[in-house]
Amino acid sequence: MYAVIDTETTGLLPSHRHRVIEIAVVLLDARGQVEDEWVTLLNPQRDLGPQHIHGILTADVLEAPEFVAVARRLGELLAGRMVVGHNVEFDLGFLRAEFARLGFVVPLFTERSMCTMALAGHLYPGAKRTLGACCAAAGISLEGWHSALADTRATAELFGRYLQEFPSPPPWQWAYEEVRGWRWPELPKHEFTPTVRPVHAGGRHGWMSRLVDQLPRVPEPPQADSYLALLDGILANREITATDADQLVQVATELGLTRLEVQDLHCDYVSGLAEGMWAAGGLTPERRSDLDRVAVMLGYLESDVDDALLRASSGRYVVPSRPGANGFPPGSTLVFTGDMIEPREVWWDRAVAAGFAPQEAVRPDTTFVVAADPDSLSVKARAAREYGVPIVSVDAFRRLLPPPEERQQHAS
Secondary structure, three states: OEEEEEEEEOOOOHHHOOOEEEEEEEEEOOOOOEEEEEEEEOOOOOOOOOHHHHOOOHHHHOOOOOHHHHHHHHHHHHOOOEEEEOOHHHHHHHHHHHHHHOOOOOOOOHHHOEEHHHHHHHHOOOOEOOHHHHHHHHOOOOOOOOOHHHHHHHHHHHHHHHHOOOOOOOOOHHHHHHHHOOOOOOOOOOOOOOOOOOOOOOOOOOHHHHHHHOOEOOOOOOOHHHHHHHHHHHHOOOOOOHHHHHHHHHHHHHHOOOHHHHHHHHHHHHHHHHHHHHHHOOOOHHHHHHHHHHHHHOOOOHHHHHHHHHHHOOOOOOOOOOOOEOOEOOOOEEEEEOOOOOOHHHHHHHHHHOOOEEEOOOOOOOOEEEEOOOOOOOHHHHHHHHHOOOEEEHHHHHHHOOOHHHHHHHHO
């Protein structure tokens, strides 16, 4: 009755020609009992994207089949079954794109699928978002996270638990009857041998991934959890690459999230990480440094993390003293980019008065960039991401500046 799926991909956006590089399917009967399972790596004929997340090496996929070879077998597994996944729209979007590359339109519709991330929020208000957190709450072991088969097995077991909360037949029986009658196109037949990933690939990423697992769900806007679920996976390894950042902007756009909504989500995300860190104890300098890196990647400052930790600790957290304003010492170099409401010359003069050293171009040793739009795709912003230079908003930079009277004293 059900086909539980999970994919590992070269990126976040099938519209950017990102590809599926691993897919797993676990078949369940109406009671949630396992009937069969299938998994294979895929050779995407391109680079593998964020290997720090999925853990798959180029050598692993060299002999793997291409999607065209497995399409017919995959169609046989999915035909007549209701698809289940955790944040299932992500996986369905990639599968629809893979079949479309072969010239086929397949009946894989989010509206007729089941999402365990959504079910968790429906059944257990306050449930966390990630697969790891949902499994932990249900007492399900999740080994080899970001391995398609491990994630699919865990999702299948989780869905089986959730099924017990509903009568038989379940409320979505009518949708299953509709799915069961859909016709699939006649897909080309190819001989292939499934390729299973080596044991070195995949795995969880330490304390940050466990912290991410504890972040709360976000009920509004409706697309928020889909966006944040992708952010969870990226940040589990404590970094956002320039490519990741560009893709997140595009994902937010495709989900219909406004810039203000994304800013609010990022702000709540940083606060949630800080609260989770304080609650877990063990606020070591190394972990605080990791949290600061994540905050900067999302457009916030160390001072914002301080504020979040103060709130989480009810004022018990001791803010460390730092040279200069909020961690950027006098003499720090900065570059402005984007059209600001006030003239660029005004901001340049303010920066100089505050003891900063403005530059015209971004260099590897630039301390930070001030952007009218922190998600900017300008040449300067792209260079900053390439060099790992923090990008802060105009409002954040304004908070870095001393009061006007202090600036005047500095200038004189």
